[in-house]
Amino acid sequence: MAFFSRDYEVFLLLAAPGAAPLWDAAQWTPFAASLDGLMAQARGKASVRCHQYNPKGKPIAFGRLGWDDKSHAKWTHTPQTTEARFMSLEAWAPAWTLCEKDGQAPDVFLALANEALLGLAGKPLQFSQRLVCAIATDMGADAAATLQAALAQVAAQQDAVIFARTHRQWGSASPYGGFTDAIQDMLIGGLFRQDDPHARPLDAATFREPWTRIGN
Known part of the structure; x- marks a missing residue:
């Protein structure tokens, strides 16, 4: 099977x-904990x-980060965080x-971005954060249900303007070799x-792909 x-x-x-920003420790910590089981099921440690x-405007170096409490504490924000501007996370x-x-796309993937730092400064925003999460279907229906349940809690807490799902491959074959339109590129472009x-x-006309809304 091809990577994509x-x-x-x-x-x-x-x-x-x-x-409330999901990169705030008070928001991220319970969300991350709800995904710990899924991350542990992956075929290798998360990064x-x-x-x-x-x-x-200079990048902040965090060193190597994993999916654990020590790593989460390095990058999440607290009331004492005054010198960091969060842009994105994968x-x-x-x-x-x-x-x-090993030539295989990830078992679980997550990407988060701060809308205010995506070149739209000063413009009124319809949403403040974008979050894309994906889980391979061969991980099983229960794993997908666990991810959806965790995200449903976040959607309720953040009064999400869009909470939706779709089914697709990691990417599409490119006529020039390799692949394009990958899930890892969805968040920004x-x-x-x-x-x-x-x-x-x-x-529906706003989005490049069809999405099925959840809960509304």
Whole structure:
């Protein structure tokens, strides 16, 4: 099986403009705990990379991050966090290096972004955060249900304006070799048809792919 041809259940959550940031420790800690079991089922240890910047715009180095309490504490924000601006985060289970080595896409994937730092400063936002989570269908229906249940709790807490799911492969074959339109690229460049998704209603025509809304 080609790297890109593995099937996934993919979930999308767009948080309300006034929602508490998921990168706050108080929000992230219980959410991460609800996914610990899924991460432990992966064929290798999870790895996390996080992009944050100091007030001067320079990247903040966190060192190697995994899916554990010690790593979460390094990058999540608390009331004492004043010198860090969260931009985005990716979690791969197993780590992307192992996925590349064994030629198989991850068992579980998660990506989170802060809408305010995606080049839309000063514009009114319809949502404040975007979260994409994917789990391989061969992990089983129970695993997908566990992920959906964990995300449903977050959706309720964040008064999500969109909570939806779709079924798709990790990517699509490229005529030039390799693959394109990967799940790992959805968060920043693969969700919306428009460069500015806040300039029009969040209806079916806004999204590049069909999504089925959950709970509404």
